[in-house]
Amino acid sequence: MKKLLIALAALTFAGSAYAQDTSFASADLDxxxxxxxxxxxxxxxxxxxxxxxxxxxxxxGVLSEAEYTxxxxxxGG
Ligand SMILES: [Ca+2]
Ligand SMILES: [Ca+2]
Structure with a gap:
């Protein structure tokens, strides 16, 4: 049972790393x-x-918000 919980926690962590914020505002670092x-x-x-x-x-040479969308x-998102 404990092993299952650890596996679930690892999956949750991998899932949050995958769900990266790709919004225009967060991509525009400068x-x-x-x-x-x-x-x-x-x-x-x-x-x-x-x-x-x-x-x-x-x-x-650069992408506007509309072009980035x-x-x-x-x-594919
Ligand atoms: Ca920029
Ligand atoms: Ca452009």
Whole structure:
């Protein structure tokens, strides 16, 4: 029974680590109002440079909140 509780606690811990805050505000570390590639991969490590460039609709090299929202949706949340 004790082993089961430890396993459950470990699962709960893994679950909270997975549920990372990917909101625009928390991703924008320097609060510049847009996200650089390094800011994006800090919260979404699976995003490639290609995916970042594809989400950058106006091609200015950074993602606005609207562009980031599109990226979040296309990367499956
Ligand atoms: Ca920023
Ligand atoms: Ca942009």
């Amino acid at each position: 609060q510049s109002g847009d996200l650089t590639f390094s800011e994006v991969i800090a919260v979404l490590p699976n995003v490639t440079e290609e995916a970042f460039a594809a989400a950058d609709a106006d091609g200015n 599109v990226l979040l949706e296309s990367s």
